[in-house]
Amino acid sequence: MGSSAKKKKEKQKDFQKPKLKVGKAKPKPSNYTDTSFRSKAIVVNQQSISTTAPSSSSQFSHHLSLLSSKSDTQRKESLAHLTTSISSRPVDSPLPQPVSMILPTLLPLILDASNGVRSQLLKLLRSLPASEIEDHVGQLLPYIRAGMTHLAADIRLSAVEILSWLVDIAGPEVVSCAGGWIKTMNCFLSILGWHTEESAKWSASRGSFGKAGSEGKPMVKVLQTLAEFLDAGIGKPEEGDRMDDDSDVEREGYSSGWMFPLCHAAQHMIPRTSAPYAYLNLFGQPRDEEGEMYETREDRYRVFSDKFLRAVERGLENARKEGGEVGRASAAVSKVLKEAKSYGAGV
Numbered sequence: 001m002g003s004s005a006k007k008k009k010e011k012q013k014d015f016q017k018p019k020l021k022v023g024k025a026k027p028k029p030s031n032y033t034d035t036s037f038r039s040k041a042i043v044v045n046q047q048s049i050s051t052t053a054p055s056s057s058s059q060f061s062h063h064l065s066l067l068s069s070k071s072d073t074q075r076k077e078s079l080a081h082l083t084t085s086i087s088s089r090p091v092d093s094p095l096p097q098p099v100s101m102i103l104p105t106l107l108p109l110i111l112d113a114s115n116g117v118r119s120q121l122l123k124l125l126r127s128l129p130a131s132e133i134e135d136h137v138g139q140l141l142p143y144i145r146a147g148m149t150h151l152a153a154d155i156r157l158s159a160v161e162i163l164s165w166l167v168d169i170a171g172p173e174v175v176s177c178a179g180g181w182i183k184t185m186n187c188f189l190s191i192l193g194w195h196t197e198e199s200a201k202w203s204a205s206r207g208s209f210g211k212a213g214s215e216g217k218p219m220v221k222v223l224q225t226l227a228e229f230l231d232a233g234i235g236k237p238e239e240g241d242r243m244d245d246d247s248d249v250e251r252e253g254y255s256s257g258w259m260f261p262l263c264h265a266a267q268h269m270i271p272r273t274s275a276p277y278a279y280l281n282l283f284g285q286p287r288d289e290e291g292e293m294y295e296t297r298e299d300r301y302r303v304f305s306d307k308f309l310r311a312v313e314r315g316l317e318n319a320r321k322e323g324g325e326v327g328r329a330s331a332a333v334s335k336v337l338k339e340a341k342s343y344g345a346g347v
Contacts, residue, residue, distance in 0.1 A: 060085050060096035067105050072114040079109075079120040084129045088330045099132040110152065110159060118158040125162065130169035137173040140166060141180055148187040156191055157218050164225040171232030179291040181233060181300055185308050186290070188226050192219075194315030223319065223329035227336050234301045234340040301340055312337070 018027060054062075063078040063085075085096060095102070109121045124135075133140075146165070147159025163184075167174050174180050189195055294300045312333070319330035 022129065050208060056085060057096050064097070064102065064105055067109065072117055075109070075112070076116045078118050079117065079124050081122070081253075083124045083127050086124070088276055095129070095132075099128060099136060102128075103136055103139060107140065110143045111155060111164060113155075115154055115158075118155070122158070122161060122165065126165060133166070134170040134173050137166065137170050137180070137189070138177045141174065141177065141184065145183060145187045148191055153218070157221065160191070160222050160225050164221075164228060167225070167228045167232050171228070175229070175233035175300060176293060176295045178293050181294045182290040182292075182307070184229065184301060185304070188222070188229070189308065189315075191222055192226075194311045194322045217325070219319075220325045220329045223326065223333055227329070227332040230304075230333065230336045230340070234297055234304055236339045237334050 020026065060082065063081045066078040067075055067077055069192070082102075089095070106121060106124065109117055112118050112121070140162075144159050144163050147155050148163070150156050151161070162174045163174075174184070294303060316334050316337075320327050320334075
């Protein structure tokens, strides 16, 4: 009995309110920890403090590795840092890393779900030297075509904008690389809904461009890019595209000291392109008609007239009837087709 009375008395202490006296401090709780001490030094293991900041090259590589981050904000900020590093470098100075090392990390972002990331990616691509992009067109086009046939309307429009930039800086390489002509035309017909028997495999109906309040602006952008693409492929031939034995280049060769028997020396010079014999496909997989290279304007126009001309003309007629900006954009495409016919591209 004594033991139980003692326990009962101890329990009652927990519910008794202590009586405070004037001038006497409140009793401290049992779990109180004294933090009034002061430390003169704090030692953190495995930490090095350096007075020199990381180099711009190392920062560039670091932000390039952050492009695979799961955070949309981190990817966008890293792209902005890379863009600033490239655009602010001294004139005629090389890039922090070669384009061949940068592009494999950038290309998957063409299909990124974030609009901010894709818009910043386009700014970064535009800051790259155009002369170094020409050799990587075949690497860019598969991702662009995947974006043009994507289910999301925003990604399709972003891919069209990237293709417009690529055609602007490397149009001849875009239309003449492997698969650059037929496959890209199939993507255009799919996104516009101007289907042929071949392009019907890519999509069954006209692709939607998102909100109805856009007033046809995405369609206008696609038609403008199509006009640029057709102009690069079958448009008005520029001076120097057709050279024969009596061309200015040959005559210039004779005036520079070419003597007999070097009658056609210019035709035997080393080509200026990076892969002059890529059309032979010596080490690649066998290509079908869609993946073939069409290097001459005549070949491209022949394929275009056989496969796409009727569908494009039918689609342009419907677009012209809509009027407004869409009608004006379709007129630009019609102008390119008229020039292609008038300059004998189909011969």
